[in-house]
Amino acid sequence: MRIFLLLTLSVVLFRTNAQHTISGTIKEKTGEPLLGVNVYLKGTYDGATTDVEGKFSFETYETDSLVLVASFIGFRDVNLPLEPKSQELSISLKEEISVLNAVVITAGSFNASDESKREVMKPLDIVTTAGATADIPGALNTLPGTQTVGETGRLFVRGGDGRETKTFIDGMLVHSEYGPSAPNTPSRSRFSPFMFKGMSFSTGGYSAEYGQALSSALILQSKDVAENNRTDISIMSVGGDVSTTRSFENSSFAGKIQYTNLRPYFELAPQNLSWDKAPEGLDGNFAYRAKTSKTGLLKLYANLSTSKMELFESEVGNSDILLPVSVTNDYIHLNSSYRELISEKWGIRGGTSFTQSNDFASLGERSRSRDLQGGHIKFVTDYQHSDRLSVLIGSELIQRNVDQELVDELGDLTQSFDETLSATFLETEIFASSALAFKGGVRMESNSLNDELTVVPRFSAAYKTGEFSQVSLAYGQFNQLAQTQVILTNQNVNSEKAQHYIANYQWIKDGQSFRIETYNKQYDDLITYSNPLDGASFESDGNGFARGFDLFWRDNKTFENMDYWVSYSFLKTEREYIDFPGSFTPSFASTHNFSFVMKKFINDIKSQVGVTYSFASGRTYNDLNSDEFLSGRTPAYHDLSFNISYLYSNQVIVHAMVNNVLGINNIYGYEFSEQPNDAGVYARRAITPPAKRFIFLGVFITLSKNKGINQLPNL
Numbered sequence: 001m002r003i004f005l006l007l008t009l010s011v012v013l014f015r016t017n018a019q020h021t022i023s024g025t026i027k028e029k030t031g032e033p034l035l036g037v038n039v040y041l042k043g044t045y046d047g048a049t050t051d052v053e054g055k056f057s058f059e060t061y062e063t064d065s066l067v068l069v070a071s072f073i074g075f076r077d078v079n080l081p082l083e084p085k086s087q088e089l090s091i092s093l094k095e096e097i098s099v100l101n102a103v104v105i106t107a108g109s110f111n112a113s114d115e116s117k118r119e120v121m122k123p124l125d126i127v128t129t130a131g132a133t134a135d136i137p138g139a140l141n142t143l144p145g146t147q148t149v150g151e152t153g154r155l156f157v158r159g160g161d162g163r164e165t166k167t168f169i170d171g172m173l174v175h176s177e178y179g180p181s182a183p184n185t186p187s188r189s190r191f192s193p194f195m196f197k198g199m200s201f202s203t204g205g206y207s208a209e210y211g212q213a214l215s216s217a218l219i220l221q222s223k224d225v226a227e228n229n230r231t232d233i234s235i236m237s238v239g240g241d242v243s244t245t246r247s248f249e250n251s252s253f254a255g256k257i258q259y260t261n262l263r264p265y266f267e268l269a270p271q272n273l274s275w276d277k278a279p280e281g282l283d284g285n286f287a288y289r290a291k292t293s294k295t296g297l298l299k300l301y302a303n304l305s306t307s308k309m310e311l312f313e314s315e316v317g318n319s320d321i322l323l324p325v326s327v328t329n330d331y332i333h334l335n336s337s338y339r340e341l342i343s344e345k346w347g348i349r350g351g352t353s354f355t356q357s358n359d360f361a362s363l364g365e366r367s368r369s370r371d372l373q374g375g376h377i378k379f380v381t382d383y384q385h386s387d388r389l390s391v392l393i394g395s396e397l398i399q400r401n402v403d404q405e406l407v408d409e410l411g412d413l414t415q416s417f418d419e420t421l422s423a424t425f426l427e428t429e430i431f432a433s434s435a436l437a438f439k440g441g442v443r444m445e446s447n448s449l450n451d452e453l454t455v456v457p458r459f460s461a462a463y464k465t466g467e468f469s470q471v472s473l474a475y476g477q478f479n480q481l482a483q484t485q486v487i488l489t490n491q492n493v494n495s496e497k498a499q500h501y502i503a504n505y506q507w508i509k510d511g512q513s514f515r516i517e518t519y520n521k522q523y524d525d526l527i528t529y530s531n532p533l534d535g536a537s538f539e540s541d542g543n544g545f546a547r548g549f550d551l552f553w554r555d556n557k558t559f560e561n562m563d564y565w566v567s568y569s570f571l572k573t574e575r576e577y578i579d580f581p582g583s584f585t586p587s588f589a590s591t592h593n594f595s596f597v598m599k600k601f602i603n604d605i606k607s608q609v610g611v612t613y614s615f616a617s618g619r620t621y622n623d624l625n626s627d628e629f630l631s632g633r634t635p636a637y638h639d640l641s642f643n644i645s646y647l648y649s650n651q652v653i654v655h656a657m658v659n660n661v662l663g664i665n666n667i668y669g670y671e672f673s674e675q676p677n678d679a680g681v682y683a684r685r686a687i688t689p690p691a692k693r694f695i696f697l698g699v700f701i702t703l704s705k706n707k708g709i710n711q712l713p714n715l
Contacts, residue, residue, distance in 0.1 A: 022082065023057035024089030026050050026070055034072055034093060042067040042079070076387075128599055130610035131641030131659045133696060136189045136199075136218070141614075142595040144517070144550030144567040145203035148616040148637055149588050151668040151687055153186025154178060156588050157203050158521060159546025159573030160215030160498075163483055167191075167218045168210060170299060170337040173398060175355035175374035179281075180307055180329040182273065183363075184668070184687045190303060190331065192256075195287060197223045203550075204500040204519055205474030208425040208441030208458045209380070209394060214480045214498045214523070222299060225289040226252035230704040237265050237697040243285075251290035258283040260307075271690045274312040274322065281307030295347075296340035303333040313363065317673040317683025323364040330358045350379040366408045370484075375399045392427045392441075404488055415488040419481070420448040427458070435464035447481070449491050454479050468509040474502040482527045490535030496542075497524045511557035518549040526577035544575025544583065564598040584630045585620050587669060590637075592617040606647040614639045621669045624682040638664045651703070657696040665692065 026037045033054025040047025041062055048058040063084040070078040075093040132138035137155045141148060147156040154162035167177040169191070181187035198221035206217045231244045241258035263278035283305040290298045307329050312322040337351030355374040361367065380394035398421040406413040427441030441458040456477035464470045479495040486493060499522045506515040526542025548571040556563035571591055576583040594615040601608045616637040623632035643657035660666070666689060673683040 019059055019061050020084065020086040021057060021059050022068065022087060022089070023055070024087075024091060026054045026056065026072075026091045026093060028075070028093055034075075037070055037072040037093070039068065039070050041082075042069050128608070128610055128643075129597055130599075130612040130643040130657060131614070131639060132612070133188075133657065133659075133694070134193060136191065136193050136220075138188075139193075140201055140218070142565075142567060142597050142612060143201065143203075144552050144569045144593075146569070147571070147588065147590055147593055148614060149668070150186060150637065150666065150689060151184045153181070153188060155216065155218065157216040158519060158548070159544075159571055159575075159586075159589055160521075161586070161588055164213060164215035164480065165218060166210070166213035166216075167220065169220045169301070169335055169353070170222055170351060171209070171219075171349065171378060171380070172335050172337060172351045172353035173212075173374075173376045174333065174353070175400065176331065176357040176372055179305070179331075180309075180327050180359065180361075182279075182309055182311055182327060182690075183313065183325065184671075185273075185690055190305065190333070191220070192285065195222055195254075195285065195301075196220045203517075204521065205458070205460060205476045205502045207439075208427045208443040208456075209392065211423055211425075211443055211445055211456075211478075212398070212421070212480050214478050214496060215521075222287070222301060223289070224297060224299075225250070225291055226254060228704060230702055233701040233703070235699045235701075237695070238262055241283075251288065253289075254285075254287045256283075256285045258285075269691060269693075269695060272688060273690050274314075275310070276312060276324070277308065277310035279307065279309040281305060292338075293340060297338070299335075299337045301333075301335040303331070305329075305331045315673070316671050316685045317677070324362070326360070326362045328360045330356075332356045345384050347382040347384070348380070349382070350377075352377050366406075368404065368406055370402065370404045373401045388431045390429045392429075393425070395422070395424045397422050402484060402488065417449065417487055417491050419487075422446050437462050445479070447495070449481070449487065450494060452495060454495060465505075469505070469507040472502075472504040472506070474500065474504075476500045485532075486527050486538065489533070490538045493527055493538050494525050494540040496526050496540070498522065499524075511555065513552070513554045515552045516549065519547060521546040523575055523577075526575060528577055529579060532579070542575065542577035542580075544573065544577065546571065546573035546589075548572055559600070561603070562598065562600040564596070566597075567593075567595045569593040581629055587620050587622070587630065590616040590619050608645045610643045612639075612641045614641075619669065623670070623684075624672045624676075625684075632670065634667050634669055637666050637668075638662070639666065651701065653700045655696075655698045655700060658693060660689070660693050663692045 026034050026039070028034055033052070034050060035052050035054065037050040037054070037056070038047065039050065039056045039058075041060060044060070044062055046058055046060040046062060048056040050056045066082040066084060068080040068082050068089070070080070070091055070093060072093060078091055078093060080089070080091070129139040129142060132142070135153070137153060140146060140155060145158050149156050149162070152162055155165040156162055157165055167174045177190060178187040179190050200219040202217045202219070204215065210217045210219070226245045226247045229245060229247055232242070234241045239258065239260035241256055243254065243256035245254040246252060260281045260283070261278065263280070266275055266278050284303070286302045288300040292298055308327070310324065310326045313325050315321040315323065332355065334354045335351065336353070337349065339347065339349035341347045353376040355372065357372045359370045376396065376398050378394060378396040380392060383391045385391065400419045401416070403416040404414070406415070423443060423445045425441060425443040427439065429437065429439045431437045439460045442455065443458065444453070444455045446453050456479060458476040460472065460474040462470055462472040476499070478498045478500065481487060481495050482493050501520040502517060504515065504517040507513065523542070523544035525540040526544060528539050528542045530537045548569060551568045552565065554565035569592070571589060571593070573589050574583045574585050592615070596613045597610070599608065599610045614637070618633040618636050620630045621632040621634060622630050626632065639659060640661045641657070641659040642661055643655070646654045648654055668687040670684045670686055676682050
């Protein structure tokens with residue numbers, strides 16, 4: 001017993017002698033004391049929290065390898081080695097730039113990602129927007145900055161035509177991103193929104209990494225390795241599809257086969273067009289994803305499709321003369337990408353893509369056969385020097401070959417070109433603080449067709465004006481080769497150019513977001529000609545402008561189980577290009593565009609309903625019976641669409657969609673006869689949708705061990 005007491009007393013005396021006090025003051029860089037900083041010895045429970053004066057104090061018996069940690073939200077952790085003795089410390093914490101509290105440059109860009117903390121649109125919105133029919137451009141046309149051009153179905157952004165927007169998948173360029181369509185009927189994106197986890201839709205001022213787009217870049221991020229096995233079966237009024245996903249330990253495979261045939265639907269819903277063979281197509285999509293290491297990810301994707309349609313089109317002013325129209329297309333797109341962190345500061349990513357598209361279109365005795373082959377190779381290095389400075393540098397090679405044959409009553413004409421474009425880009429992002437950020441970049445391109453070398457700068461900045469608000473600015477120069485038919489006629493034309501000036505204010509808080517953006521876009525070196533068939537008449541002396549402002553409001557907080565957004569765009573634009581006799585507003589541009597989108601889940605009937613209303617003011621058209629160029633104006637466009645998804649069971653969904661519920665006779669423009677009648681009047685015909693309404697019905701079945709998985713997020 002006496003020995004035990006002596007040992008106990010010895011331990012107490014030892015611990016008392018070994019005990020020491022660690023105290024000090026913690027301030028931020030400006031000298032202001034920090035309240036609530038967590039201060040502790042690494043690997044122990046010894047520590048304290050700073051008071052209102054930034055002071056802390058605690059006692060410890062630890063003696064080996066002492067490391068003091070000071071941790072506070074919004075600031076970098078401090079790890080300070082200490083000697084085992086009492087001491088008074090003075091510590092300064094540096095502000096940390098984090099994903100959650102840092103300013104985000106938003107001028108000219110709408111980001112949508114499952115991982116984004118500041119998105120105003122999610123990938124899910126693409127497939128749940130009424131009237132969009134699960135088409136990516138269809139949903140994006142409800143955002144500000146876009147223009148409704150119903151006869152094409154493509155993205156027209158801020159006074160730019162449809163070709164001025166380019167699509168990229170995992171950083172790789174997509175050639176011929178839209179499927180074929182009949183004359184004056186909308187085409188659809190070839191790519192299903194179901195395969196993407198994120199999206200950045202730029203209406204201007206986009207990154208130096210992307211080029212050859214005068215107005216906009218649509219950047220799509222495909223999904224990573226899947227976690228669940230599932231099989232989906234879809235039975236639709238326009239066809240059907242079967243898809244399967246198989247998940248393995250570090251990889252996954254997904255495949256989908258879709259057959260489309262609109263003949264049964266056309267027999268039930270009469271069309272304005274005289275179809276001989278309704279649109280029919282077969283599509284296959286295949287994706288393989290593999291984790292090659294803790295940070296490495298390999299993605300392989302293939303899209304294959306074939307389609308055909310035939311119809312009769314009457315001559316304008318003479319409905320008795322019917323001309324046969326035939327449109328066919330065979331398409332292959334292959335895409336591979338890889339990314340990995342090779343160290344704490346360095347990352348690499350790159351990829352390749354290949355596209356082959358074989359188009360054939362005929363009208364009566366006239367036909368056009370066009371074959372395209374395109375490739376893209378890219379390599380990018382990211383360097384994260386700190387949370388305040390990052391650098392991106394990369395190079396790419398884009399190749400395109402086009403062969404075309406034109407046939408008419410006079411004979412045939414063969415045209416072709418081979419284009420190789422090489423580019424290098426550099427971009428730096430600097431966070432001066434969590435409230436102020438800058439991004440600057442430069443892009444250099446060389447084109448083999450005209451030996452043209454272009455160097456264009458890009459710059460953007462953002463400043464947080466409050467906890468939930470910020471302002472952004474962007475400026476950039478952009479260039480793009482002329483449209484394909486122009487190059488086939490004259491390969492020596494210069495690139496067309498545009499400059500973007502953008503100012504943006506954004507506020508996001510608790511499920512609500514508001515943004516207003518104003519812009520000014522200047523066009524130079526646009527292609528002009530007096531005769532589109534005479535390459536010698538082509539000049540690069542056109543110009544133009546587009547300016548206006550956009551408004552956007554989204555709210556999923558105010559009303560229970562309801563999400564809605566409102567967007568409005570004002571556009572004033574003119575350009576002197578192609579065969580315009582001066583500067584005029586082009587026929588694809590409308591001054592006012594408005595959209596209202598609402599989605600609500602009604603628990604009582606286990607259904608999600610959606611409503612979309614779209615409005616666009618009238619567009620110009622060239623009335624051949626008027627002495628003034630582009631003096632005509634179409635009626636305003638109105639569309640009210642509705643959809644509903646009924647959850648019959650956890651894994652069976654019934655979906656229905658109707659666009660243009662009110663049956664409004666929308667007119668996109670007018671076609672005129674080639675020759676006037678005896679009275680000197682040109683006959684005209686309105687360009688309208690193929691039917692007043694489009695009705696879609698479908699049953700979607702999911703087979704999976706996880707009974708909570710279904711296709712509702714895809715509808």
